[in-house]
Amino acid sequence: MPRARTSRESSRVRPYSNPDRNRGRRSDARNKPLLIDIEDSPDSNEKLKIENVELMREQNQKEHHTDEYEIENLIVRRGQSFSLQLDLNKDYDESSDTFTLKLQIGDRPMVSRGTLVYVPSVTSEPPPNEWGVQVVKFDGGEVTLCVFIPASCIVCPYKVVIVAESKSGPRDDHKHSHIIADHVYILFNPWCKLDTVYMAEDTERQEYVLEDTGAIWYGTSRCQGNMPWYYGQFDTVVLDVCFGLLKRSGLAVYSMDNPVNIARTMSAMVNAQDDNGVLVGNWSGDYSDGTPPGDWNGSVAILEEYEDTGEPVKYGQCWVFAGILTTVMRALGIPARPVTNFESAHDTDANLTLDTHFNEDGDPIDELNEDSIWNFHVWNEAWMARPDLMSGYGGWQAFDATPQEASDGVYRTGPASVQAIKRGHVYLCHDARFIFAEVNADRVHWACVEGGEGGEDWGHDDDYIYHIEKSAVGKNISTKAVGSNQREDVTHCYKFPEGSEEERMAMYQALEHSSQPHPYTNNDIEDIDCTLIAPPNIHVGDSFTVVLSLTNRSSNVRNINVYVSGKLLFYTGVPVDHFRKESHDIKIDPSSTYDLPIEVKESDYVDLLVDQPSMNVYVMGSVVETKQSIVKSIDFRLVEPNLQIIVGKEELKLHQMFTVHLKLKNPLNKLLKKCRFSLEGPGIEKTKVINYKNIQPHQEVSVSCQLVPKKRGLRTLIGNFNSTQLQGIAGSLALKIV
Numbered sequence: 001m002p003r004a005r006t007s008r009e010s011s012r013v014r015p016y017s018n019p020d021r022n023r024g025r026r027s028d029a030r031n032k033p034l035l036i037d038i039e040d041s042p043d044s045n046e047k048l049k050i051e052n053v054e055l056m057r058e059q060n061q062k063e064h065h066t067d068e069y070e071i072e073n074l075i076v077r078r079g080q081s082f083s084l085q086l087d088l089n090k091d092y093d094e095s096s097d098t099f100t101l102k103l104q105i106g107d108r109p110m111v112s113r114g115t116l117v118y119v120p121s122v123t124s125e126p127p128p129n130e131w132g133v134q135v136v137k138f139d140g141g142e143v144t145l146c147v148f149i150p151a152s153c154i155v156c157p158y159k160v161v162i163v164a165e166s167k168s169g170p171r172d173d174h175k176h177s178h179i180i181a182d183h184v185y186i187l188f189n190p191w192c193k194l195d196t197v198y199m200a201e202d203t204e205r206q207e208y209v210l211e212d213t214g215a216i217w218y219g220t221s222r223c224q225g226n227m228p229w230y231y232g233q234f235d236t237v238v239l240d241v242c243f244g245l246l247k248r249s250g251l252a253v254y255s256m257d258n259p260v261n262i263a264r265t266m267s268a269m270v271n272a273q274d275d276n277g278v279l280v281g282n283w284s285g286d287y288s289d290g291t292p293p294g295d296w297n298g299s300v301a302i303l304e305e306y307e308d309t310g311e312p313v314k315y316g317q318c319w320v321f322a323g324i325l326t327t328v329m330r331a332l333g334i335p336a337r338p339v340t341n342f343e344s345a346h347d348t349d350a351n352l353t354l355d356t357h358f359n360e361d362g363d364p365i366d367e368l369n370e371d372s373i374w375n376f377h378v379w380n381e382a383w384m385a386r387p388d389l390m391s392g393y394g395g396w397q398a399f400d401a402t403p404q405e406a407s408d409g410v411y412r413t414g415p416a417s418v419q420a421i422k423r424g425h426v427y428l429c430h431d432a433r434f435i436f437a438e439v440n441a442d443r444v445h446w447a448c449v450e451g452g453e454g455g456e457d458w459g460h461d462d463d464y465i466y467h468i469e470k471s472a473v474g475k476n477i478s479t480k481a482v483g484s485n486q487r488e489d490v491t492h493c494y495k496f497p498e499g500s501e502e503e504r505m506a507m508y509q510a511l512e513h514s515s516q517p518h519p520y521t522n523n524d525i526e527d528i529d530c531t532l533i534a535p536p537n538i539h540v541g542d543s544f545t546v547v548l549s550l551t552n553r554s555s556n557v558r559n560i561n562v563y564v565s566g567k568l569l570f571y572t573g574v575p576v577d578h579f580r581k582e583s584h585d586i587k588i589d590p591s592s593t594y595d596l597p598i599e600v601k602e603s604d605y606v607d608l609l610v611d612q613p614s615m616n617v618y619v620m621g622s623v624v625e626t627k628q629s630i631v632k633s634i635d636f637r638l639v640e641p642n643l644q645i646i647v648g649k650e651e652l653k654l655h656q657m658f659t660v661h662l663k664l665k666n667p668l669n670k671l672l673k674k675c676r677f678s679l680e681g682p683g684i685e686k687t688k689v690i691n692y693k694n695i696q697p698h699q700e701v702s703v704s705c706q707l708v709p710k711k712r713g714l715r716t717l718i719g720n721f722n723s724t725q726l727q728g729i730a731g732s733l734a735l736k737i738v
Contacts, residue, residue, distance in 0.1 A: 048097055048166035050178035054085035068234040075185040079151030079192030088141040096168040101133050102161040105253055113254045114154055128194050151194035154257045157183035188333030196385040197259050199335050207482045208335035213716040215485045216319045217340035219637040220375045220614055221475035228718045228732035229323045230298025233331035241303045242328045245269040259334050259384040263399045268412035270324050270401035272312030281403055282315035283572055285610050290314025294611045294728025297680040297718040299327035301687050321401040322378040335383035337479050344377035345473040347437035350515035354443040362563035362620045372573040375614045375635055389428055393417035398435050407431050418493050424506030427513045436510050439474030439494045445631050467631040471498040525626040527554040532634040539639045541602055541667035546617050548596040552588040560586045562621035568605050571612040579604040611727035613638045641667045643731030645719050651736050657708050662719050665700040672723040677703050679719050683711030709737040
């Protein structure tokens with residue numbers, strides 16, 4: 001007789017291939033027995049038959065670090081064995097009875113493509129990277145099988161058939177096939193040394209594979225902040241969305257053994273630019289027909305909407321793309337993290353320089369300035385070996401789902417070895433040249449002469465390089481530290497110290513493989529030093545002063561013509577509008593310093609505010625006597641108010657309701673309209689949205705809601721506030737559920 005089964009092991013799960021199941025709701029059949037239809041045979045008393053299979057989910061998934069996944073299918077990792085318990089119709093005969101497995105992927109499985117696998121019976125553990133199934137324990141008609149998975153197998157849901165064979169049975173019908181009702185998922189295994197995603201440190205595996213909440217950095221190089229993000233890689237909907245994306249991409253199933261292929265495919269499928277992927281990018285500021293990017297607290301709500309509607313979700317920006325990409329990679333077992341590059345270059349013509357063009361009055365020529373510098377840009381890294389590259393280029397690989405430029409005709413980026421980027425080896429795949437420019441391009445300022453009868457003709461032999469900035473981009477490259485919400489600076493992983501011989505050599509080597517290789521020089525006599533000084537923290541609603549400080553190091557008088565502009569920016573570096581334009585003629589005595597205050601009032605910029613607001617003050621000038629060019633700019637983030645999340649208890653009980661309060665103070669001397677709060681708690685509650693009336697200038701408000709915890713352990717509440725005037729105000733609170 002079969003032994004008693006635990007509810008977790010014997011649950012009837014939803015078939016992987018069933019498109020009609022309710023993905024947002026867990027199965028209500030946890031306590032029902034596993035039902036398998038088996039054909040009766042007239043000689044069933046003699047023929048060896050499998051009457052029942054226990055998946056031993058609790059034991060297997062704990063050993064495979066997959067016990068947090070919410071779907072009911074058995075989920076295991078390659079390069080590791082798992083157990084199955086068989087209940088037979090008669091006692092097991094060690095001398096005559098054997099068991100083999102048949103694993104199938106898709107509708108037309110083929111041995112030649114690795115989508116049909118016959119797992120042989122073995123008497124001992126097989127060599128690494130070979131399949132095998134071994135009887136490890138038996139007691140009467142109860143048999144325990146150990147199934148060995150190679151570390152290089154295809155990562156996919158498998159249909160599993162167990163074949164029982166007895167040499168003592170009827171010769172014409174000695175096999176019995178038993179189909180496991182629901183697909184078994186096999187994932188990558190960072191715990192296995194033979195897997196190409198192996199990661200040695202357990203604390204890093206915990207952070208980059210198992211952690212389902214995190215923080216993504218944003219702001220400017222001078223003032224960074226972090227936003228909480230719920231990755232939710234174990235949520236019910238996620239795994240099936242992952243494999244659905246891979247199928248929809250057209251990636252050959254036999255290529256799904258390689259994390260390089262997975263990363264490159266997912267960087268394309270997470271955006272909807274050209275393949276009906278998950279998320280539509282929008283940087284216009286108009287989100288009236290969708291969700292503003294700043295409203296999202298995590299990936300799950302986006303993936304649920306995508307799965308439910310079958311249509312790309314509106315809208316996202318770089319940190320949202322990076323959050324989703326982190327989710328799908330961790331769900332598949334590939335260590336991944338979001339990485340933020342401050343002062344991030346967008347090189348549109350692959351010449352590895354950021355070319356900025358100005359007219360003779362110092363005004364930028366917008367139609368020529370296709371390159372840009374984003375205040376920050378978030379991409380991803382995934383950890384893997386790179387056997388397709390030279391030795392030494394494994395480890396962290398940079399890749400990006402934000403649709404910026406097409407790669408081989410598709411909007412995707414990477415994966416590119418971070419080591420290759422640092423060394424200027426931009427010829428190595430994939431897209432190392434583009435990412436190198438993001439972190440290490442030189443910014444070249446061009447002075448352009450206007451010509452033509454219409455007065456709008458640009459591009460002449462008289463155009464010249466006005467100034468070169470060799471350290472303008474790639475600053476404070478950041479990610480969340482392991483085990484804490486502190487910022488870890490990884491700039492040294494992407495580039496040598498600015499101005500060092502190694503950094504310049506990497507730049508020159510990269511330029512040899514640019515679209516327009518060229519050495520460039522400028523021969524200014526430089527005896528005027530220029531500095532812009534801004535307050536360290538400028539909050540939304542503040543009035544403040546930026547100081548332009550000019551120092552004359554020569555023994556002669558210097559006359560300087562200076563043009564000053566101030567702009568409010570989207571975080572991508574695209575200007576919203578000017579709030580200041582002015583010019584000055586400045587005389588500086590020998591060995592002297594001149595300070596020019598630039599005052600900015602709240603009223604100068606409050607009507608220009610956008611989500612993720614920042615400002616730029618740009619100075620361009622020329623020294624009359626020496627023709628020295630002066631170019632200096634400073635970007636600063638406008639710090640938004642805190643969203644406070646308050647819970648009265650330090651410990652909360654499972655399934656017991658509690659109250660959460662959200663508090664916010666309007667920092668502006670202006671009414672906030674169309675206000676809404678949202679709250680999401682992984683393991684506690686799905687996203688809740690609370691619409692709120694208008695908030696008066698400088699008014700402090702509080703809203704509350706009640707939640708019920710669904711899981712024990714350390715959990716994080718993530719809150720968000722948005723209005724017409726202020727967007728993306730976030731907060732988080734860690735909770736302990738007992």
